[in-house]
Amino acid sequence: MPAEEFHEWLRREGRIVIVGASLAGLRAAETLRAEGFTGSLTLIGDEPYEPYDRPPLSKAVLLGKASPERTDLPRRREIDATWRLGVAASGLDLAGKRVRLADGDEVPYDRLLIATGVRARPWPKEDEAQLDGVFTLRTRDDGVRLHRRLNASPRRVFVIGAGFTGSEIASACRDRGIAVTVAERADAPLVGALGGVVGSVAADLHRENGVDLRTGVMVTGLEGDSSGRVRAAHLSDGSVVETDLVIVSLGATRNTDWLEGSGLGAGPRGIACDAGCRAFDFRGIVTDDVYVAGDVARSPHALFGYQFLSLEHWGNAVAQAEVAAHNMISAGADRRPHLWVPAFWSSQFGVNIKSVGVPSMGDEIMITQGSLAERRFVGVYGCQGRVIAAVSFDNTRWLEFYQRQIELGAPFPLEYPTVDRRPEGRKPVPADFPDPSLPTHGPTVILSGYSPADRRLVFTPGRR
Amino acid sequence: MTQPSLLSRITDYANRADPYPLYAELRRTPVLHEEEGGPYVVGSYYDILGLLHDPRVSSDASNLTAAGDDDLSGPEATGLPPSFIRLDPPEHDRLRRIANSSFGPPHRPHRIDSMREELAGIVRELIDGLGETRQIDIVDEFAYPFPVTVICRLLGVPREDEPKFRGWVDPLVASLDPDTRKNADDEFQQAAQEARMQLGMYLAGLVEQRTKEPRDDMLSDLATSHGADGTMSMMEVLSTAVLLLIAGHETTVNLITNGMLTLLRHPEVLQRLREDPGLSVNIVEELLRYEPPVQLVPQRTCIADIELRGVTIPKGSRIWLVLGAGNRDPERFKDPDRFDPDREDIQHLGFGSGIHSCFGAPLARLEAQLALAELARRLENPRLVEDPPPYRRNAVLRGPRHLQVTVDGIRP
Numbered sequence: 001m002p003a004e005e006f007h008e009w010l011r012r013e014g015r016i017v018i019v020g021a022s023l024a025g026l027r028a029a030e031t032l033r034a035e036g037f038t039g040s041l042t043l044i045g046d047e048p049y050e051p052y053d054r055p056p057l058s059k060a061v062l063l064g065k066a067s068p069e070r071t072d073l074p075r076r077r078e079i080d081a082t083w084r085l086g087v088a089a090s091g092l093d094l095a096g097k098r099v100r101l102a103d104g105d106e107v108p109y110d111r112l113l114i115a116t117g118v119r120a121r122p123w124p125k126e127d128e129a130q131l132d133g134v135f136t137l138r139t140r141d142d143g144v145r146l147h148r149r150l151n152a153s154p155r156r157v158f159v160i161g162a163g164f165t166g167s168e169i170a171s172a173c174r175d176r177g178i179a180v181t182v183a184e185r186a187d188a189p190l191v192g193a194l195g196g197v198v199g200s201v202a203a204d205l206h207r208e209n210g211v212d213l214r215t216g217v218m219v220t221g222l223e224g225d226s227s228g229r230v231r232a233a234h235l236s237d238g239s240v241v242e243t244d245l246v247i248v249s250l251g252a253t254r255n256t257d258w259l260e261g262s263g264l265g266a267g268p269r270g271i272a273c274d275a276g277c278r279a280f281d282f283r284g285i286v287t288d289d290v291y292v293a294g295d296v297a298r299s300p301h302a303l304f305g306y307q308f309l310s311l312e313h314w315g316n317a318v319a320q321a322e323v324a325a326h327n328m329i330s331a332g333a334d335r336r337p338h339l340w341v342p343a344f345w346s347s348q349f350g351v352n353i354k355s356v357g358v359p360s361m362g363d364e365i366m367i368t369q370g371s372l373a374e375r376r377f378v379g380v381y382g383c384q385g386r387v388i389a390a391v392s393f394d395n396t397r398w399l400e401f402y403q404r405q406i407e408l409g410a411p412f413p414l415e416y417p418t419v420d421r422r423p424e425g426r427k428p429v430p431a432d433f434p435d436p437s438l439p440t441h442g443p444t445v446i447l448s449g450y451s452p453a454d455r456r457l458v459f460t461p462g463r464r
Numbered sequence: 465m466t467q468p469s470l471l472s473r474i475t476d477y478a479n480r481a482d483p484y485p486l487y488a489e490l491r492r493t494p495v496l497h498e499e500e501g502g503p504y505v506v507g508s509y510y511d512i513l514g515l516l517h518d519p520r521v522s523s524d525a526s527n528l529t530a531a532g533d534d535d536l537s538g539p540e541a542t543g544l545p546p547s548f549i550r551l552d553p554p555e556h557d558r559l560r561r562i563a564n565s566s567f568g569p570p571h572r573p574h575r576i577d578s579m580r581e582e583l584a585g586i587v588r589e590l591i592d593g594l595g596e597t598r599q600i601d602i603v604d605e606f607a608y609p610f611p612v613t614v615i616c617r618l619l620g621v622p623r624e625d626e627p628k629f630r631g632w633v634d635p636l637v638a639s640l641d642p643d644t645r646k647n648a649d650d651e652f653q654q655a656a657q658e659a660r661m662q663l664g665m666y667l668a669g670l671v672e673q674r675t676k677e678p679r680d681d682m683l684s685d686l687a688t689s690h691g692a693d694g695t696m697s698m699m700e701v702l703s704t705a706v707l708l709l710i711a712g713h714e715t716t717v718n719l720i721t722n723g724m725l726t727l728l729r730h731p732e733v734l735q736r737l738r739e740d741p742g743l744s745v746n747i748v749e750e751l752l753r754y755e756p757p758v759q760l761v762p763q764r765t766c767i768a769d770i771e772l773r774g775v776t777i778p779k780g781s782r783i784w785l786v787l788g789a790g791n792r793d794p795e796r797f798k799d800p801d802r803f804d805p806d807r808e809d810i811q812h813l814g815f816g817s818g819i820h821s822c823f824g825a826p827l828a829r830l831e832a833q834l835a836l837a838e839l840a841r842r843l844e845n846p847r848l849v850e851d852p853p854p855y856r857r858n859a860v861l862r863g864p865r866h867l868q869v870t871v872d873g874i875r876p
Binding site: 376404416 | 513514517518519520521522552553554557767768769817818819821
């Protein structure tokens, strides 16, 4: 069948299966219908819930301002799909074009979208992870449990890992007047994502808000009492912190285990795909019927040296899902590349943090507006003479400009004056990222969500 | 005969009723600079948006190499220190944050919403006050008095003082209109000056009172602010109060009047609004795109050379951002010259964008929504007396000076 005819048939009566019923899966399904796909659509999700929003789980939900059961994602349109919720996909038969489910069922497809996302990395010592009072935070169920425990007035909460999620949890605890200790292997919070210059501002924020922040230490063990409840954490500096509640926020693991042996290019770092969201098989040959979107995808980005980026960003999940859905039912020339400029936000200790680009690629940072000491600033990251990223603390409204500079490959350092430039911002300084060869608990580009109210369009070079 | 410059045609009063064909012409020259010393005029959506977020663009008049001889880009003529609309960070941010801590989230998320009933009451009273008349001037009898009353309540001006207060505001606001000012006689100027003094003294007295006995109003909050940003000085409180008063006044008048005019030109939409007051939300958003009350932002300058679409705008130049043109840019909006409240993609520039995006936007939206829905409901068979109506001379705050409408009656 010629390609055009095939796609016409596919749009009319093809079978599309989406594995992963969260943000990316839902938005892909909606895009398929919006673009005129009338065939059968199946969504498979291992959680028993319809798609819900995760960013509130570490923010409003912990503060008691939103119920963890009520963060359902708003729907853009009817999708008329078969939902297979509460049952995980367990395998993939690439040649036979079938997804195997944990309950033994098999679902055939003409086109498959994998959007299985990530899960929280558990505490590596299994017996300690089993202790009552040891949590991770990723799912709605996690949110419900944690919320309940925080309501029971714990004497102290212990957070392992000061990435974005860990910091947000610590912030929520302080807001609720709960004593909290945060242990971080690096020298400051957020260092992996934003570097040491910004990390030291984050450290000040923690301490000023009453967090007992311990940096440069590792947690060597969690101790339970006789009834199996956690009672203390042991640190590499020999200290012991008594606690009723331990929250492990050591980043995420990609949900690719189910693809083992499938022949797809899937592994612990995600599923490699091309800029059009088509998955590679393990030989590095691109498939044309398996697509990937969201946190589980790794795709090359032209703006960032064609590096394969894996992004755990809310906005990326949406944009990539839309591109994947479009490309699944479009013939060659109509396909679009996924060229989203990474962007994420976090809110902690009353400060709005937002970033665009890939800060960790930067070797220098320049505070172009505001001041670190006031905790209100824009920092611009440079890499080999060009602007590669920017971060703002309570200065969100300027970031669009810097995003454009990243898109344009504008020169770094920024020689021209900007409003509110302070003496400290005249020269770039080393951004102070940890040696990338050292193990960290987070991916290169990190975390948290992206405000739904602030959703960006997909970056297109040259305007439509 | 040489054609007059495009800029002079845009500001020419003769073209006030319909500047949009001129804007289309403007967009064909992405950066318009017609004469030495004149402003650099930008009218495309994406370019305007870019400049509104550009940290090389300043709102501080002292960064101008030379103020223009137009009346649009000079300093504020209030006799007070510059308010945050004419300041850059960090002063802008500090003052705006303090003002906002009394106005919106996160500190006062309910300030505006809790005024809904009160605003509806003011609208009701104004329409009740029209009496048996069969011809109404929407501007003088409704749109004009409405926002002053609202701002009085917001600031905390006691009701019994409202008429006195309005008596000062009217000549003050009138004197800010460049054309009124140009044509005014000495007596008018003096009256405006006198009103400004009286208003300043009155507000100062009120601030002093509220400092001693704070109430639940914005003046009390501004006067007693004590958050991380410290306090506002008396002069800062005054210039902020006057900013809210002036910026929240004529803009709202124009939004409501442009709204009523547009609805009367699109009777099918007016009918839908009459049947479904909830439609006012979409209508007001589309109005902010289609007939924005602030047509252009003339007060920006750049503190570095900026290259835009191959043109270098030199440091210290005046930059005009024509929001009204950006809002009708076909590169951004499908079928931009059509008034379509069902439009889904509607990120207009009506409230600007970036750090100076309209402070009072939530209030303006609510005022216009309530006003238009209630006018639609209560005016029986409203008809335009003249189309186009007579316009104010002001090219920046563009709107009808009068909007005469005949009605068959007024519903209870």
